[in-house]
Amino acid sequence: MKLANSRTESCHGYFVTCFFSIVVVLIMFSYYFSSSLVNFSSSKFEFSSSSPPPVATFELQRSVQISDRQIQAVHLTASSSDGAITAVNRFRNSTTTTVIKKLSTVVLRKKHDLIMIKHGLARARASILKAASTRNLSSNIHNINDDDFVPNRAIYRNPGAFYQSYLEMERRFKVYVYREGELPITHNGPCKDIYTIEGRFISEMEHGAKRFRTSDPHRAHVYFLPFSVVWMVKYLYKPLTYDLTPLKQFVADYVRVVSTKYPFWNRTSGADHFMLACHDWGPNASQGNTQLYNTSIRVLCNANTSEGFNPQKDVSLPEIHLYGGNISPKLLSLPPSHASRPYLAFFAGGLHGPIRPILFQHWKDREDDMIKVYEYLPKDLDYYSFMIKSKFCLCPSGYEVASPRIVEAIYAECVPVILSNHYVLPFSDVLRWEAFSIQVDVSEIPRLKEVLMAVTEEKYRILKENLRFVRRHFVLNQPAKRFDVFHMILHSIWLRRLNMREMDR
Ligand SMILES: *[C@@H]1O[C@H](CO)[C@@H](O)[C@H](O)[C@H]1NC(C)=O
Ligand SMILES: *[C@@H]1O[C@H](CO)[C@@H](O)[C@H](O)[C@H]1NC(C)=O
Ligand SMILES: *[C@@H]1O[C@H](CO)[C@@H](O)[C@H](O)[C@H]1NC(C)=O
Ligand SMILES: *[C@@H]1O[C@H](CO)[C@@H](O)[C@H](O)[C@H]1NC(C)=O
Ligand SMILES: *[C@@H]1O[C@H](CO)[C@@H](O)[C@H](O)[C@H]1NC(C)=O
Ligand SMILES: *[C@@H]1O[C@H](CO)[C@@H](O)[C@H](O)[C@H]1NC(C)=O
Numbered sequence: 001m002k003l004a005n006s007r008t009e010s011c012h013g014y015f016v017t018c019f020f021s022i023v024v025v026l027i028m029f030s031y032y033f034s035s036s037l038v039n040f041s042s043s044k045f046e047f048s049s050s051s052p053p054p055v056a057t058f059e060l061q062r063s064v065q066i067s068d069r070q071i072q073a074v075h076l077t078a079s080s081s082d083g084a085i086t087a088v089n090r091f092r093n094s095t096t097t098t099v100i101k102k103l104s105t106v107v108l109r110k111k112h113d114l115i116m117i118k119h120g121l122a123r124a125r126a127s128i129l130k131a132a133s134t135r136n137l138s139s140n141i142h143n144i145n146d147d148d149f150v151p152n153r154a155i156y157r158n159p160g161a162f163y164q165s166y167l168e169m170e171r172r173f174k175v176y177v178y179r180e181g182e183l184p185i186t187h188n189g190p191c192k193d194i195y196t197i198e199g200r201f202i203s204e205m206e207h208g209a210k211r212f213r214t215s216d217p218h219r220a221h222v223y224f225l226p227f228s229v230v231w232m233v234k235y236l237y238k239p240l241t242y243d244l245t246p247l248k249q250f251v252a253d254y255v256r257v258v259s260t261k262y263p264f265w266n267r268t269s270g271a272d273h274f275m276l277a278c279h280d281w282g283p284n285a286s287q288g289n290t291q292l293y294n295t296s297i298r299v300l301c302n303a304n305t306s307e308g309f310n311p312q313k314d315v316s317l318p319e320i321h322l323y324g325g326n327i328s329p330k331l332l333s334l335p336p337s338h339a340s341r342p343y344l345a346f347f348a349g350g351l352h353g354p355i356r357p358i359l360f361q362h363w364k365d366r367e368d369d370m371i372k373v374y375e376y377l378p379k380d381l382d383y384y385s386f387m388i389k390s391k392f393c394l395c396p397s398g399y400e401v402a403s404p405r406i407v408e409a410i411y412a413e414c415v416p417v418i419l420s421n422h423y424v425l426p427f428s429d430v431l432r433w434e435a436f437s438i439q440v441d442v443s444e445i446p447r448l449k450e451v452l453m454a455v456t457e458e459k460y461r462i463l464k465e466n467l468r469f470v471r472r473h474f475v476l477n478q479p480a481k482r483f484d485v486f487h488m489i490l491h492s493i494w495l496r497r498l499n500m501r502e503m504d505r
Contacts, residue, residue, distance in 0.1 A: 011191035011203035011478075113218045121221070124168035125498055131164035154435045154462070155470050162430045166483070169494040175212050176220035177205055178258050181227060185235060185250065189228035192325040194404055195278040197301070197317060197485075198228050200476055202276070204486050208479045212490060221497050222272050222297070223264055227254060229277035229285045244284045251275075251288030270296040271313075271500055274493055278319055280400040283307055297496050299489060301402040306422040311429075312499075315492040318426040318474055318485060321404035327476075330384035331411040337464070344370035344452055345417065346390035348377040349405070352398035355419055358445050359396050371449055387412035391460060392438065392452050394419060407474045410436070415463045417452070419445065427473060427488050429495060436466040 153159050181187060187206055189199030205213065205224060214220050229247065236246040259265035265273060274297035275286060282300045286293045293308065303309045303316035351360060363373040373394070377383055387393055393409035394417045401423035409416040416437040418425070425433050433439070444451055455463075473488045480486035 011189070011199045110218050113216075117219070117221060120172045121498060124165075124172060127168060128161055128165045128498070132158050132161035134160060155432055155466050157430055157432055165430075165495065165498075166487075166491055169491055170211065170482075172221070173212055173490070173494050173497075174214040174220050175205065175209075175222050175224055175490075175493075176214055176217040176264075177224045177226050180257050180261070181254060184228075185231045186227045186254070188231065190230045192322050194319065194321045195230045195301075196322045196325070197320050197476070198230050198276065198278045200478070201299075201486065201489060202226050202228060204478075204480050209486075209490075217262060217264060220264075222274055222493060223258075225254060225258070225273060225275045225292075227251070227275070229279040229282045232285060233279055233281060244281060247281065247285040248288035251285050251292065255289040255292055265291075268295075268500075272497060273297070274299055274315075276317065276489075277301070278317055278402075283309065297493055299493065302400040303424045303426075304401045304422045305424060309422075309424060311424045313496055314424075315489065315496065316424045316426045316428065317402075317489060318407050319402040319404045320407045320474070320476060320485070322476070327411065328384050330382075330388065331408065334388055334413055337413070337468075341389055341391045341414075342369075343372050343386065343390040344449065345392040345394055346372045346386045346414070347394035347396065347405075348372075348374040348383060348386070349396075349398065351375060353396075353400070355396040355421070355442055355445075356398060358442060359394065359419065362446050363448065368449075384408075384412065387414045390414050391464075392417050394448075396420065397423060406437075410467055410471055410474050413464055413467045415460065415467065417448075427492060429492065431470065431473070436463055436470050438463070 156162050187202065189202045190196055191199040191203065206226065217223070227250070232247045232250055236250060237244070238246075255265065255270070259270075270289075270291040273292070275282075275292065276299035277283075277285065278301040279285075280302050283298070283302055283304070286296075286298050286300075292298070295313070297313055297315060298309075299315040299317050300309060301317045301319045303311075303314065305311065309316075347359065347363075349356065351357060359373060360375060363371055364375055366373070372386060372390070374381075377386075387408060391414065393405060393412065393414040395403045395405040395409060396419035397403060401420050403420075406416050406418070406425075418433070418437055418439045419442060421442060425431075438452075438455065440448065440451055472483055473485060475481075475484050476486070477484050
């Protein structure tokens with residue numbers, strides 16, 4: 001097993017992480033979760049507009065299991081939040097005259113931090129709910145402070161709620177990144193090729209994102225487990241064995257270390273912790289710890305609901321393919337929007353998974369001027385040139401549900417045609433995918449041409465125009481920029497944290 005990683009593979013070159021930060025071990029009963037001021041969990045938090053949301057949409061409600069020990073501790077403390085604040089004030093007022101045991105200082109400060117977090121979240125929930133119900137975008141727009149931001153109502157479920165939630169995230173959200181673990185498998189990830197988002201997210205979280213990161217774990221809303229499943233596969237997996245035990249073992253060990261060393265994991269059984277993986281085997285690796293699998297926020301490209309992906313707590317991560325670390329220049333300078341797109345639909349890719357065989361069976365190598373479906377694109381033809389000359393880009397699942405084609409199609413302003421089963425689309429809790437893509441049932445593949453021809457010129461024009469608005473949410477910037485893909489991922493995590501039902505006392 002290699003211990004160091006080559007420079008080209010890391011997003012930020014080498015850096016030193018220090019481990020073994022000594023944390024004051026806190027007594028369990030200084031923590032408790034109690035009802036929020038606004039009992040958000042009992043009200044529905046929808047980003048949908050008036051039309052009923054599609055099935056997988058999101059009245060996010062999560063209950064958090066708390067261990068017996070903590071429930072007992074809650075009874076022991078038995079103080080209201082106001083009581084605790086008073087206690088802190090009384091303590092502060094009297095520091096000069098009274099000597100109070102150091103322990104109670106720590107306990108009170110931590111309790112105070114927890115109350116502040118709880119109140120902050122309650123305020124955020126209230127303001128988002130208010131924005132959601134007023135549905136008045138204009139009162140939000142002037143807060144955005146982003147000159148090139150053009151809100152387009154059509155692409156969001158509820159633009160007002162989304163903007164407010166985003167602003168609240170910027171204002172409050174704090175992530176603690178565990179320092180445990182060594183390079184290359186932790187604190188690093190791939191920064192090019194198909195799984196690039198793993199490395200770019202870890203890198204942004206560790207080296208950028210100052211606004212969202214806290215070095216004080218007591219002030220955090222969520223805790224990040226910064227390991228890379230791609231690097232686990234590279235360094236721990238024995239090729240061709242299909243034995244994923246070493247990956248699960250690594251994950252199990254990581255959780256064991258942080259849950260023994262810090263009080264945070266046990267406090268919520270990991271519900272306010274998250275991992276992120278784009279590798280197909282991300283869900284398998286997460287099986288290393290049952291609580292991580294069942295309770296934590298798993299941010300995954302392989303967001304297959306038939307394989308345990310739970311949209312109420314897990315986050316669907318877009319797959320972005322960066323050759324050599326960059327987007328193809330062809331996708332950066334598109335032809336003018338009125339330029340003609342001679343092909344109706346395009347696909348080129350390998351024969352993987354359950355859906356592509358059906359697509360190939362009906363459409364591969366057909367002498368059709370409008371539908372271009374290749375298993376392997378002939379060497380003299382250019383993939384991205386096809387994309388920008390096609391009206392629709394077919395995005396069938398391969399070995400796993402996600403496909404980098406979806407993001408490439410968005411960049412190419414080629415309306416994505418989603419051909420998948422059990423796939424939860426990225427950011428679908430805030431974005432209306434139907435406003436900028438087409439979903440075709442796998443059983444309709446034989447009729448694909450008919451289905452696409454039936455899209456009217458007017459509808460196509462709107463879909464294409466909306467792609468231009470949604471693009472910014474799928475762009476990887478270094479450093480990250482507001483509303484880009486890094487922030488959208490973070491927002492998805494923020495939303496799940498907001499919807500975590502905190503323990504009623
Ligand atoms: C402590 O000080 C704060 C602010 O100065 C004040 O509001 C509060 O009433 C004081 N509490 C006590 C118990 O004296
Ligand atoms: C929307 O908000 C703006 C600014 O706050 C206000 O002037 C306008 O009257 C509101 N419109 C509606 C329909 O509530
Ligand atoms: C990964 O998990 C899925 C779903 O549980 C399973 O079908 C697949 O066989 C696993 N892959 C490997 C290599 O174990
Ligand atoms: C959390 O729970 C596990 C399993 O019950 C235990 O081994 C560990 O010591 C606990 N962690 C802390 C910080 O108490
Ligand atoms: C995790 O979820 C599975 C299936 O829902 C359930 O059988 C199992 O008991 C859960 N495990 C824990 C530790 O909650
Ligand atoms: C999603 O999961 C189901 C159940 O394991 C599996 O049959 C299907 O092939 C998966 N989809 C993809 C595209 O991998």
